[in-house]
Amino acid sequence: xxxxxxxxxxxxxxxxxSMTLQCAQDMNHNSMYWYRQDPGMGLRLIYYSASEGxxxxxxxxxxxxxxxxxKREFSLRLESAAPSQTSVYFCASRRRQGGSNQPQHFGxxxxxxxx
Amino acid sequence: GQQLNQSPQSMFIQEGEDxxxxxxxSSIFNTWLWxxxxxxxxxxxxxxxxxxxxxxxxxxxxxxxxxTRKDSxxxxxxxxxxxxxxxxxxxxxxxxxxxxxxGLGTSLAVxx
Numbered sequence: 088x089x090x091x092x093x094x095x096x097x098x099x100x101x102x103x104x105s106m107t108l109q110c111a112q113d114m115n116h117n118s119m120y121w122y123r124q125d126p127g128m129g130l131r132l133i134y135y136s137a138s139e140g141x142x143x144x145x146x147x148x149x150x151x152x153x154x155x156x157x158k159r160e161f162s163l164r165l166e167s168a169a170p171s172q173t174s175v176y177f178c179a180s181r182r183r184q185g186g187s188n189q190p191q192h193f194g195x196x197x198x199x200x201x202x
Numbered sequence: 203g204q205q206l207n208q209s210p211q212s213m214f215i216q217e218g219e220d221x222x223x224x225x226x227x228s229s230i231f232n233t234w235l236w237x238x239x240x241x242x243x244x245x246x247x248x249x250x251x252x253x254x255x256x257x258x259x260x261x262x263x264x265x266x267x268x269x270t271r272k273d274s275x276x277x278x279x280x281x282x283x284x285x286x287x288x289x290x291x292x293x294x295x296x297x298x299x300x301x302x303x304x305g306l307g308t309s310l311a312v313x314x
Contacts, residue, residue, distance in 0.1 A: 091244075118300055127306070128306070129290070129304050129305065129306040129307060130245070130290070130304045132301060132302075135300065135301065137300050145301070177244050177245075179244075181300075183300075190235050190247045190250050191247075191302065192247070193244030193245050193246070194244050195242075195243050195244045196242075196243070196244050
């Protein structure tokens with residue numbers, strides 16, 4: 088049972104290059120999320136997708152785009168990478184069950200460095 | 203806006219000691235989630251709390267949902283080296299429970 092799978096695990100880019108981070112979940116979850124984690128800043132939400140076909144901005148969406156390709160996959164794109172986007176990126180998914188607050192399940196992250 | 207304040211920010215303890223950390227807010231939460239993040243990995247859910255006053259255990263870990271609904275506590279008994287990591291609390295955003303509010307974490311180091 089793979090859970091949430093992120094690819095790649097590591098990537099180095101030059102300023103201005105573009106890149107797509109991939110995320111797939113095999114738990115049949117409705118909602119998917121992209122976070123970035125920086126030292127001392129905790130987890131900050133970039134974008135999320137409450138269900139297939141919808142996407143919404145989180146706290147720090149500038150410089151990113153997302154695509155909910157199908158129920159399993161949610162990708163994050165950097166169109167023109169900047170050094171400020173150097174971070175660890177986490178994808179998460181969550182089952183929607185009525186009005187209850189089901190917890191999110193995380194992948195192992197993509198470590199992205201932009202030079 | 204909603205915020206979660208975790209304390210302490212970091213802890214360095216001896217193996218075998220008990221650990222206590224907490225998460226507080228000026229806002230009411232109806233769910234508290236405790237996650238652990240091992241170095242180089244993503245956060246993993248430890249305990250979920252859904253009812254004020256609830257006390258839930260997971261092995262050596264025990265978490266409580268505060269009566270005021272503005273705080274939660276996590277205790278680890280008889281710590282071992284693999285307890286090392288960052289512990290996060292989280293709770294649903296008041297206006298949109300599809301999103302979570304996160305604390306900044308408590309970093310735990312255990313000296314064998």
